Amino acid sequence: MGQLLLNNVQKFYGDYEVLKGVQLEVKNGEFVVFVGPSGCGKSTLLRMIAGLDATTAGDIVINGVRVNDLPPVKRGIAMVFQSYALYPHMTVFENIAFPLRVEKMEEAKLKAKVENAARILHLDQRLQQKPGMLSGGQRQRVAIGRAIVREPKIFLFDEPLSNLDAALRADMRIELAKLHRQLKATMIYVTHDQVEAMTMADRIVVLDAGNISQTGAPLELYHKPANQFVAGFIGNPKMNFLPVTCKGVSASGVEVDYLGQTALLPVTPRDSMAGKTLTLGIRPEHIQLNGGDIVFTVTPTVIERLGANTVAYASLNGEAENFCAMLPGSVGIRPDTPVATGINAADCHLFDEEGIAFERRVELTEIDMNVINPTAA
Template identity: 90%
Template sequence: MGQLQLNKVQKFYGDYEVLKGVELDVRDGEFVVFVGPSGCGKSTLLRMIAGLDATSKGDIIINGVRVNDLPPVKRGIAMVFQSYALYPHMTVFENIAFPLRVERMEEEKLKAKVENAARILHLETRLQQKPGMLSGGQRQRVAIGRAIVREPKIFLFDEPLSNLDAALRADMRIELAKLHRQLKATMIYVTHDQVEAMTMADRIVVLDAGNISQTGAPLELYHKPANQFVAGFIGNPKMNFLPVTCMSASEAGATVDYRGQTATLPVKPRDGMVGKMMTLGIRPEHIQLGSGEISLTVTPSVIERLGANTVAYAALGSETENFCAMLPGSVGIRADAPVAVGINAADCHLFDAEGIAFERRVELTDIDMNLLAPATA
């Protein structure tokens, strides 16, 4: 059992407030990912849960017990670091066994635990080798094995894949997802990579400057971002933002103007929105060749041909420096040649002057609605 509660957790370094009253409940068996840009406080929060950094204010509760004053070894957690933190002079077996030897576990039981962890991680044939003989992915699995043998209540991962190349990162994402399903353990994972967050998490916690900006299932954050920050952070390539003016509002939605073109976005209206400047958001994958309810002619400055897709970047005057469209891979567009693209209102998001999203009234299928809920709910 691995339940975690964060109650108004704050962290100060001198007068600088790194974390600003974070509140979060993590359910038993849930895979939660902390994601956000560098400096947002995600690694600091993980270290506070682990007991490596002290809490300035607030409470950290694991399985109903306040652990603020407990040392890391008493918290029932195991942490996997970015740097692996393996002992180069020890074999894989001894690296995995190290925390058990510290506990003075009897040899027969220790051996059984190490061999079980090695079997789970496909390291059976590597137990007598030393870390220098292993690939980056194998070294990371050894670090995870050292956590598994402790049978912790909660696993903590601090950007564990950032030292791996792209192919190994993709492989390890799959391995970690399989491991979570096999162990049914509570896992909290920190990354700045929103692709890792989207592919592995039951629930994502988006941090921004020490605050939780939004929590939810990956597709909930994709389809229903609470604000412009989350909308721009979740999704790859990131969402485009265009300045618009609200011309009218009704039960049908909000009619906005962009460079003399109007479109009615299916959002829930608010009082006082007419005449206000707002921001329209459109994801690159929702832009189409040809016309739309809002039509644009753009001249791509950079084109990335990725096989299945072609990504084009263009400037829209002084409004958007890198307006991005993700188009089919077979399109015959060229850099510095104008191309017509279109935007449909049903695909758009709308944000007020403070960046708060308007509630969208787009109908999703039953399958989509199921995917919006966390997997362990």
């Protein structure tokens, strides 16, 4: 059982406030991922939960017990770091067994725990080898095995896959997802890689400059970002933003103008909006060739052909130099050759002058809704 409550947690380094009153509850068995740009405080928050950094203010509560003043070993947590932190002179068995030897566990019980962890992580044929004989992915599994044998209430992962190549990262994402389902353990995972966040998390926590900008299931953040920061951070390639003018509102939504073209966006309107400059957001994957509620011409400057998709970075009306469109892989576009594209109002997001999102009236599929709110399925 591993429940975590962060109650108005703050962290100062001198006069610099790194975390600004973080409030978060993690339920037993959840896989929660912290994401955000460099310097947003995600790793600091993880280290504070682990007890490696002191809390300036607020409470960290694990299973109903305030742990602010407890050392790491007393908190019932296990942490896996970015660096494997393995002892090169020890075998895989001894590396995994190390925390149990510190606890002076009897040998028979220790051996059973290590062998069970090795079996879960497919390391049972490697127990007598040393780290230098293992691949990067196998070394990371050893580090995870060292955490598993402690049977912690909460697993903490600090960018554990960032030292691996792309293929190994993909493999380890799958292994970690399987491990979570098998152990049914509470896991908190820090990453800068949103692919890891979107594919592994039950819930994502987006941090921005020491504040939680939004929490939610991956598809919830994708379809309904709370603000422009989250909209631009979740999704790859990132969302495009265009300045538009509000022409009026109705029960059906908000009518906006973009370079003389009007479109009715299906969002919940607010009072006194006419004439205001707003921001329209459109994801690259929702750009289409020819036609749409709003049409425009882009001039590709860089084209990335990925097989199934073609990603084009372009200038748009001489304004957005890095406007991005994700198009079918078969399209025959070329650099410096204008292309007619368009967008549909139903795919658009809308943000006010302060970057707060208007609520979208999107029709999500039954699959989307079950993923966003599994308890409703």
